[in-house]
Amino acid sequence: MRVRLPLLIVVVWALTALCAHWLPLAPNRIQLEHILDPPGLHAVLGYDDLGRDIGARLAVGARTSFLVSLWVVGLSLLFGTLLGTATAYHGGWWDRVAVQVVDIFLAFPGILLAIALAGLLGPGLDNVVIALTTVGWVGYARLARAQVLSLKHREHVQAAEALGSRRWRIMRRHLLPLMAAPLIVEATFGVAAVVVAEAGLSFLGLGVQPPAASWGAMIRDGTRYLLVAPHMVLAPGMAMLAVVLAVNLLGDRLRDRLDIRLTNDTGLRE
Amino acid sequence: MLSYLIQRLFGACLVIFGVVSIVFLLIHLVPGDPVDTMLGESASGADRAALRTALGLDQPVAAQYLDYLGGLLQLDLGRSIHQRQPVLDLLLERLPATGLLALATLCVTVLLALPLGIVAAIRRNTVWDSAAMSFSLLGVSIPNFWLGPLLILVFALWLGWFPVSGQGGPAAVVLPALTLGTGLIAVLSRMVRSSMLEVLHEDYLRTARAKGMPPARVILHHALRNALLPVITLLGLQLGALLAGAVITETVFSWPGIGLLMIESIQSRDYPVVQACVLLISVCYVVVNLLTDLAYAWVDPRIRLGAHA
Numbered sequence: 061m062r063v064r065l066p067l068l069i070v071v072v073w074a075l076t077a078l079c080a081h082w083l084p085l086a087p088n089r090i091q092l093e094h095i096l097d098p099p100g101l102h103a104v105l106g107y108d109d110l111g112r113d114i115g116a117r118l119a120v121g122a123r124t125s126f127l128v129s130l131w132v133v134g135l136s137l138l139f140g141t142l143l144g145t146a147t148a149y150h151g152g153w154w155d156r157v158a159v160q161v162v163d164i165f166l167a168f169p170g171i172l173l174a175i176a177l178a179g180l181l182g183p184g185l186d187n188v189v190i191a192l193t194t195v196g197w198v199g200y201a202r203l204a205r206a207q208v209l210s211l212k213h214r215e216h217v218q219a220a221e222a223l224g225s226r227r228w229r230i231m232r233r234h235l236l237p238l239m240a241a242p243l244i245v246e247a248t249f250g251v252a253a254v255v256v257a258e259a260g261l262s263f264l265g266l267g268v269q270p271p272a273a274s275w276g277a278m279i280r281d282g283t284r285y286l287l288v289a290p291h292m293v294l295a296p297g298m299a300m301l302a303v304v305l306a307v308n309l310l311g312d313r314l315r316d317r318l319d320i321r322l323t324n325d326t327g328l329r330e
Numbered sequence: 331m332l333s334y335l336i337q338r339l340f341g342a343c344l345v346i347f348g349v350v351s352i353v354f355l356l357i358h359l360v361p362g363d364p365v366d367t368m369l370g371e372s373a374s375g376a377d378r379a380a381l382r383t384a385l386g387l388d389q390p391v392a393a394q395y396l397d398y399l400g401g402l403l404q405l406d407l408g409r410s411i412h413q414r415q416p417v418l419d420l421l422l423e424r425l426p427a428t429g430l431l432a433l434a435t436l437c438v439t440v441l442l443a444l445p446l447g448i449v450a451a452i453r454r455n456t457v458w459d460s461a462a463m464s465f466s467l468l469g470v471s472i473p474n475f476w477l478g479p480l481l482i483l484v485f486a487l488w489l490g491w492f493p494v495s496g497q498g499g500p501a502a503v504v505l506p507a508l509t510l511g512t513g514l515i516a517v518l519s520r521m522v523r524s525s526m527l528e529v530l531h532e533d534y535l536r537t538a539r540a541k542g543m544p545p546a547r548v549i550l551h552h553a554l555r556n557a558l559l560p561v562i563t564l565l566g567l568q569l570g571a572l573l574a575g576a577v578i579t580e581t582v583f584s585w586p587g588i589g590l591l592m593i594e595s596i597q598s599r600d601y602p603v604v605q606a607c608v609l610l611i612s613v614c615y616v617v618v619n620l621l622t623d624l625a626y627a628w629v630d631p632r633i634r635l636g637a638h639a
Contacts, residue, residue, distance in 0.1 A: 163341075164348030168608075169615040170574030173352075176608045179596030180360045256473045260578055263475040264593055276475065283479045283582070287487050297476040304471050 063313055066306035073303050076119050077126030085116040088271055099291055106291045109281060114295050120273040121296060124262075125303070128185060129254040132192040133247050139193070140200025141243060145231055148208035158201070165198040171257050178266040188267050192257055196250065203246055207239040241318040248311035252304045259300055275300045334627060342620045346613055353609045354398050357601050358391065368411060368599045381411070385602070407609075408602040410595075417606045420591065428576055428587030434507035435514070435572060439565075443515045447522025448549065451530065462519060469516030474575055478509040478582035510579040514568050521564050525557040532556070559629065566622025570615030577611075 076083075091111040099106040105114040147158035165173070177191035211217065212235070220230050259276030261267045268274045275296040282292030365378050365387060382388050385408075386397055401408065407417040450462035485505060486494045493502045529535070530553060538548045577589035584590065592607035594600075 160344065160348070163345055164352065167345045167349050167616050168352075168574075168612050169571045172574040172577065172608060172611055175577060175592070176356060176596075176604060177359075179593075179604060180356055180601065252471075260473060260475055264578065264581060265597070279476055279479065283482075286479060286483050290483055293476070293479045293483070297480070300476065301472060304473075305467075308471060 063310070066309040066313075069302050069306035070310060073122055073306075074126060077123040080119050080123040083119065085113075085119055087112060087116040087120045087273055089113070098289070105295045106289070108278070108292050109285055109289070114278070114292065117273040117278060118275070118295060118299055121275040121278060122299070124185065124268055124272065124274045125255050125258055125300070128188055128192070128258040129251045131189045132196055132254045132258075133250045135189070135193045136196035136250065137200050137243065137247050140197035140202075141204045141236075141239075143197070144201035144204030145208050145235060145239070148205040149212055149227065149231055149235065155205075158205070162198050162202055162205075165195070166202075168195070171195060171260060174257060174261065175264065175266065178261050183266055183269055185268055185272075188258055188261055191261070192254055196254065199250070200243060200246060203242060204239060207242060208235055211235055211238055245311060245315045245318060248307060248314055252307040252311070255300060255304055255307070259296075331627070335624065338620060338623060342616055346616055349612045349616065350399070350402065350609065351395075353605050353612070354395055356605060356608070368601065384409070384411075407606040410600055410603050412598050412600045413603075417602050420603060421588065421606060421610060424586060424588050424591045427585060428573070428580070428589065430503060431506055431510065431576060431580070431585060431587055432569070432572060434503045435511040436565075436569070438504075438507045439511040439514045439518060442511075443518035444522055444554075446515070446519040448526060448554065450519065450523040451526035452549065454527065459523075462523070466516040466519050469512045472512065474509055474513075474578045475582055477512055478505070478579060481505050481509055482583075506579055506583045506585050509582065510572060510575050513575065514565075514572065517568065518561065518564060521561050522557065525560050526553060529553050529557045559626075563622060563626050566625065567619060569622075570618040573611045573614055 089112065091107065091113075093111070094107040095109060095111040097107040097111075105118060108114055108117065143158060147154045171192075174191040174195045177194055178187055181187040181190060217230060217234050220234050225234075258267060259274065259279070262274035262276030263280045265277075265280065268277055270277075278296040279293055282289070282296070285292055365381050365385070366373075369377060369381060379388075386394050389397070405418060407421070409415065410417050410420055413420060446462045446465070450459045453459055482494055482505065485491050491501075492505050493499070535548060535552055538552050539545070543552075573588075576587060577592055579585070580587045580589035581593050588607055588610060592604060592611075595603035595607065
């Protein structure tokens with residue numbers, strides 16, 4: 061029961077994101093007679109300051125946040141794991157340099173570096189992905205390193221080494237399968253963090269460009285009409301909070317199921 | 331202790347050097363010509379050349395880097411392109427507002443997180459406990475940029491208790507501080523709870539109770555004091571992260587601090603100011619973390635004396 065509701069929310073989020081293109085939505089259609097209309101029969105969630113259907117924009121915003129979090133978490137997981145695993149397994153000088161680089165990236169608090177990068181690169185979704193990945197890979201690299209350090213002296217790895225397996229093969233066949241569980245749990249929490257981070261960047265005007273929709277940009281537009289049209293802020297915020305809570309709860313369940321203790325999160329969390 | 335101190339100081343210096351280097355590289359990582367982005371496409375050739383010389387962009391990257399490092403050592407952060415004054419002056423002008431916000435957030439956090447955690451620990455597994463912990467789960471998940479507008483909506487617009495934004499009087503700091511502090515309150519109250527739960531079963535508490543000490547005094551004097559060490563560490567470690575959150579919170583409330591300055595500079599493409607803001611916040615973060623670690627080591631004899639063993 062406690063898994064079903066979060067799972068439902070995440071599935072609805074993913075399906076909306078994947079199908080938003082084919083749904084009969086008009087997120088950019090301006091209807092001047094409906095400007096700032098509260099929720100009603102025509103539009104379940106009301107209209108925004110340009111008379112656009114908030115429900116439709118919410119669906120397109122779901123697509124933005126879903127795609128960004130998929131890309132960012134995917135790329136961060138790939139780079140972070142590869143780097144952390146390779147340097148930790150190699151050890152010595154490489155490992156020391158990698159640890160120092162990770163420490164330097166961790167010295168930037170929260171999403172500060174992502175804000176600066178996104179600001180300097182200019183608005184646009186690909187720049188958001190670049191900025192968040194630059195900040196996000198560090199957590200996975202550190203986790204992968206810790207895992208490799210605890211695994212590399214195990215007997216099965218030593219046996220593989222003694223049999224003359226190549227490094228690459230040992231990492232792929234003997235280390236990565238055992239590291240997968242904690243990395244997957246970390247990536248689940250990472251999705252929630254990226255959803256918030258993307259919305260945060262869009263809120264600051266550093267994310268999607270105006271006609272496109274993002275939950276963060278919708279909240280920013282809504283703050284100007286708080287008194288007359290609070291639904292403009294409430295709808296996207298509720299959607300985001302629901303997704304973030306659901307993903308975090310699923311992550312908790314997954315962690316309990318896989319029996320993992322994580323030391324820290326990816327650093328993207330606010 | 332001394333070798334631990336030297337080791338930590340050296341590590342921190344290395345990290346700060348890395349941070350400075352990345353901040354320097356930021357402007358060079360931007361694809362295309364930073365001068366074009368800053369001036370727009372309509373600028374004349376002479377203007378471009380002038381800005382390029384002013385920023386030192388006509389020199390080789392290595393020379394620029396040495397220049398930048400040399401400037402930093404003399405606290406010279408360059409000149410703002412739009413405001414036409416030293417970046418350092420701009421930062422100093424905005425620093426008090428951010429400092430006030432951080433201080434207020436700290437007060438709000440301690441005032442709310444301690445009682446919340448203590449009540450949850452004493453009334454463990456009751457409605458109080460689960461209410462406090464649900465609040466804390468919600469607090470971690472709710473982002474600043476949504477909580478801020480919500481608080482404005484309820485407490486400023488509907489109830490009219492606090493001003494909407496800006497710096498009009500002491501009441502104006504309450505909503506920004508609450509917004510910035512909620513995440514920290516959530517994390518800290520959990521820490522207080524678990525830390526109190528560990529202490530509550532100690533023998534010395536039973537002794538204190540047995541000799542007839544009032545329950546409130548037992549909790550505040552004997553339990554809380556011993557439970558506070560990990561809480562203070564967490565507070566120190568999170569304090570630096572608070573500064574990053576301030577960027578968004580200050581934007582929500584138009585609070586004229588370093589964070590708002592950074593966003594304004596990003597919008598006006600004033601790159602030297604953006605660099606300086608990132609540098610200031612990150613270095614503060616590193617220094618606060620270092621001080622927390624050192625304070626912890628100084629208080630905890632296991633680390634203080636462990637260095638000798």
